[in-house]
Amino acid sequence: MLTQAIKGVKDILPEDSPKWRRLEDAVRKLFSDYGFSEIRTPIIEHTVLFARSIGATSDIVEKEMYAFKDQGGDEITLRPEGTAGVVRAYAEHKLFASRPVTKVYYMGPMFRRERPQAGRLRQFHQIGVEALGVSEPGIDVDVLAALVELFGRLEAQGVELHINSLGCKDCRAAYKAALKDFLMRKTDSLCPDCQRRIETNPLRALDCKSERCKAATADAPMMSEYLDGDCRAHFESVKQGLDDLGIQYVVDPRMVRGLDYYTRTTFEMIAVDKQGAQNAVAAGGRYDGLVEEIGGPSTPGIGFAIGVERLLMMLPEAGNGAGSPQVYIAAIGGRAERFGQKLADELRKCGIPAERDYSPGGLKNQMKKADRSGASFTAIIGEDEMARGAAIIRDMKSREQTEVRFDRLVEEIKTLTRSL
RNA sequence: GUGAGUGUAGCACAAUGGUGGUGCACCAGAUUGUGGAUCUGGGCGUUGUGGGUUCGAGUCCCAUCACUCACCCCA
Known part of the structure; x- marks a missing residue:
């Protein structure tokens, strides 16, 4: 580094x-x-x-x-x-x-x-x-x-x-003077920090954690008496x-x-x-x-x-909440990848969070990434789907799959994700 | 500014002065187009850095840097 x-x-x-x-x-x-x-x-x-x-x-x-x-x-x-x-x-x-x-x-x-x-x-x-x-x-x-x-x-x-x-300003000045006076008389029973504080910040001595100082200042004058x-x-x-x-x-x-x-x-x-x-x-x-x-x-x-x-x-730990796409696009093959890129773009423009694999491997690999991304649905598009003109939409939770024609794809995903 | 503690793999931690490991995570395969489980395999370290002691240092010593905690102070 x-x-x-x-x-x-x-x-x-x-x-x-x-x-x-x-x-x-x-x-x-x-x-x-x-x-x-x-x-x-x-x-x-x-x-x-x-x-x-x-x-x-x-x-x-x-x-x-x-x-x-x-x-x-x-x-x-x-x-x-x-x-x-x-x-x-x-x-x-x-x-x-x-x-x-x-x-x-x-x-x-x-x-x-x-x-x-x-x-x-x-x-x-x-x-x-x-x-x-x-x-x-x-x-x-x-x-x-x-x-x-x-x-x-x-x-x-x-x-x-x-x-x-x-x-x-006025009553505090009077109080500060009285407190300083009190502390000076107690110097010997104060911790070194508080001895220093008499000059720099006398009020601070009242807040000291040391037991010695707590005892020594127990009967110190209080601001409330000087208001x-x-x-x-x-x-x-x-x-x-x-x-x-x-x-x-x-x-x-x-x-x-x-x-x-x-x-x-x-x-x-x-x-x-x-x-x-x-x-x-x-x-x-x-x-x-x-x-x-x-x-x-x-x-x-x-x-x-x-x-x-x-x-x-001190706040209760809450779940991660953000960042999960609703749809993951798994595309296999050059033609499908180009289609997937376009599909992702269309979904995103509709306000549907969509993610895809930028360096796609096999389907298994992409399914793993889809799972890990937390997506609710995965759109699977391979050579078969390209030939048929229809994508497979997999519900990641129920594992149910449906085939949806390309021309209805965006609308169908919109409907599916609306209920999320 | 003062004092103390800790630095080992991406993370969490082991290792009597004698070949640096384990778990999780990661990657691959078992399963050639289907995720979470399981099994198998894989990679990794300039042990923070620089010196010193020693036949030999992750281990001991010194320095340095970083981080953490406390004091001071403050949100």
Whole structure:
């Protein structure tokens, strides 16, 4: 081999693609039911967009982005997440003017240069939604309802919705300061990672897996104690709305999100059987300052992203489903082969999936291939049939054969396959 | 970025330092114009790569690459 696929980048082979398509089809229908339209934004953006929105000191921006200078000297980055691009498009095309409430969804590849492991790739796929222009908690509930319903429709087992509120810029700043203060006093009882986190990401310490840290932070101040009146009311409304819809959730005051832009409502869909590693299958939250941050008008927003590979891992295995022809054409001899080619072409033009042998051997051989292809019928055409002007149609399941004159062949196959 | 594990046929796996095998899959035949079962036969490996130790290395040592898993981080 001259070379291989890039580390952490996977081919989706023909045997895998049906389940991707099934997922995508279900997602499109569902988002349309919930009033979201598709948006397709570029895979590359100016580096500054991500640096600004995700947060310059986040791990993603600091060490995981595929960032490069193109031949013209522009700083370009392969998108590591989807929200920034959508928000950029929203502001750039001034959608706030024509569509004060913008509800969109997207699906596509994202790129982060991390060490690959289970459920973590360098090119991975996300399906996400963004709802811009609504600050009321009702939209939070709708977005969460769509997320929960998606998992329901896909029959994903063993997931839990966890929610929290990070407050607005003001109350979070107050909380962060209080937490930092608390952690500094506990430094000695924290793991080395958490000692580092005090400066880089104090909230993260609440989420630490080490027992030492869990004990040390047991009586740490909680965000919920620092929410101001509006943020508290917003969170209460969201919970009330979820209750009204009968949506189960866990309030998780220690839940932390990685991206800087989140405010108020945040949430994750967690695979409960995977304690620890890569258990977040979907995550999102409100980002009320983001549009303004990148130069648009002050606009509230909320959204989430689903990790497609992580979701696929927990879906029930379904049969292969696609790719079987309805008719296999077994032709023996040069004259018959030319006839077979024409027959295949006619059937395909009628929308009947037809396959044939490009390097036909004997009939036995072709029957084997017909069987393996999963075809429902096989059209057998040899010298005898050419002479008689009629083909043999074999029902592969019942093994019954009928002779059909060439001039009625396409019509007859149409009738036979209609009932499939 | 840190740590650990694994690299043998298309796939799944064996092989005490002494001639690299088995199953599945594949191809052919038994059945010369009829598929799934059965039987018989067939091909395959530069044992990831490069060094070293040894009379002799798939096996031991070193390096390197790839993959996997965990940490970090995150979808």
